[in-house]
Amino acid sequence: MKTISHVDDKGRPTMVDISEKSVTERTAVARSIVSLPPQMMADISSGELHTAKGPVVQTAILAGIMAAKKTGELIPLCHPLGLDNCQVSVTVENNDFIVECRVSTSAKTGVEMEALVGASIASLTIYDMCKALSHDIIIRDTRLMLKTGGKNDFERK
Numbered sequence: 454m455k456t457i458s459h460v461d462d463k464g465r466p467t468m469v470d471i472s473e474k475s476v477t478e479r480t481a482v483a484r485s486i487v488s489l490p491p492q493m494m495a496d497i498s499s500g501e502l503h504t505a506k507g508p509v510v511q512t513a514i515l516a517g518i519m520a521a522k523k524t525g526e527l528i529p530l531c532h533p534l535g536l537d538n539c540q541v542s543v544t545v546e547n548n549d550f551i552v553e554c555r556v557s558t559s560a561k562t563g564v565e566m567e568a569l570v571g572a573s574i575a576s577l578t579i580y581d582m583c584k585a586l587s588h589d590i591i592i593r594d595t596r597l598m599l600k601t602g603g604k605n606d607f608e609r610k
């Protein structure tokens with residue numbers, strides 16, 4: 454039976470002890486989808502949507518990178534990690550922005566939370582920058598797509 458790693462034998466929250474783990478190259482990719490109403494997508498030219506707050510995609514990319522770097526400060530039991538690389542991309546498919554965050558580092562613990570936080574905050578930034586145009590924006594399907602370098606590698610097909 455699997456146990457929850459962030460709870461001790463008395464049911465109290467605890468940070469996982471990684472002192473005995475080996476440093477390995479860790480990579481994670483997370484994805485989130487932001488669905489905009491069709492009338493908003495018609496305003497996109499050259500892959501960039503501009504609002505009164507500025508360029509939506511470029512701002513979302515910067516926000517996602519900044520957030521991934523601060524994951525250890527945002528999620529109580531995450532280990533603080535120095536990231537070797539963080540790439541956030543935003544592509545357009547139909548009425549959706551596909552937000553992907555790829556993170557890597559050499560560490561004793563994985564970077565899946567950093568990738569998930571990066572994709573989430575980039576998506577929330579798109580919402581924030583576009584909400585004056587519509588509140589019919591939907592953020593959905595935030596999920597881990599890939600995790601390598603640890604005890605249990607994972608890839609979503």
